[in-house]
Amino acid sequence: ALRLTSSRPVSPMTDLSAFAPRRVDRPTASREMSAQHLAQRVDGLTVDDMIDTLNENLAGGIIPDHDRFFWRATGLLALHPEAANVLGTVFRDPRASARARGLVLDLLARSGTPEAQLVLVALLDGPDADGPARPHYLQRLGFVRAPSPETLDLATRAMDRPDTRAASFYVLGSLAHTLSEEGRGDESARCNARLLDALSHAQ
Numbered sequence: 788a789l790r791l792t793s794s795r796p797v798s799p800m801t802d803l804s805a806f807a808p809r810r811v812d813r814p815t816a817s818r819e820m821s822a823q824h825l826a827q828r829v830d831g832l833t834v835d836d837m838i839d840t841l842n843e844n845l846a847g848g849i850i851p852d853h854d855r856f857f858w859r860a861t862g863l864l865a866l867h868p869e870a871a872n873v874l875g876t877v878f879r880d881p882r883a884s885a886r887a888r889g890l891v892l893d894l895l896a897r898s899g900t901p902e903a904q905l906v907l908v909a910l911l912d913g914p915d916a917d918g919p920a921r922p923h924y925l926q927r928l929g930f931v932r933a934p935s936p937e938t939l940d941l942a943t944r945a946m947d948r949p950d951t952r953a954a955s956f957y958v959l960g961s962l963a964h965t966l967s968e969e970g971r972g973d974e975s976a977r978c979n980a981r982l983l984d985a986l987s988h989a990q
Contacts, residue, residue: 848886864898929961
């Protein structure tokens with residue numbers, strides 16, 4: 788129990804119109820704070836370091852201390868979105884195995900920046916993604932957050948290709964769920980409608 792023991796007059800309250808209400812369980816974030824967190828996550832990794840590591844493991848596609856590298860590299864792509872363009876050269880390298888190319892697509896999909904999505908779509912639309920591994924490459928689209936119109940268009944078009952039709956069902960369903968979670972209900976409904984229409988005509 789609390790008991791008032793004393794009180795004193797206070798000056799008029801400062802104008803609070805410039806302040807935004809925040810939930811107690813959701814700390815405020817700023818660009819500067821986000822950049823600091825990303826810098827800590829990257830932990831000194833540079834674009835050259837990332838590319839060198841990928842090039843050194845093109846044949847096997849297995850990176851030593853994979854999880855730490857992946858965490859740092861996706862943070863680097865978020866901190867420097869323009870670096871996504873350089874990953875295209877790694878993917879297109881003739882020496883790159885399917886596993887190494889899949890890792891490149893994983894990095895782009897998980898970073899999910901607009902720049903990364905443009906590169907991701909360009910790679911999956913290009914001839915270097917053709918072959919038996921193409922359905923596995925395409926499935927990376929399902930991990931993208933805040934999917935762009937280009938990403939959604941590619942996922943939808945993949946339903947018209949025999950080699951990626953089955954994989955596209957999973958991708959489109961995943962993206963529909965993501966869109967719904969992000970409050971993009973109309974786009975989610977369109978994905979669902981396209982998916983249901985395709986399933987209704989499936990053999």
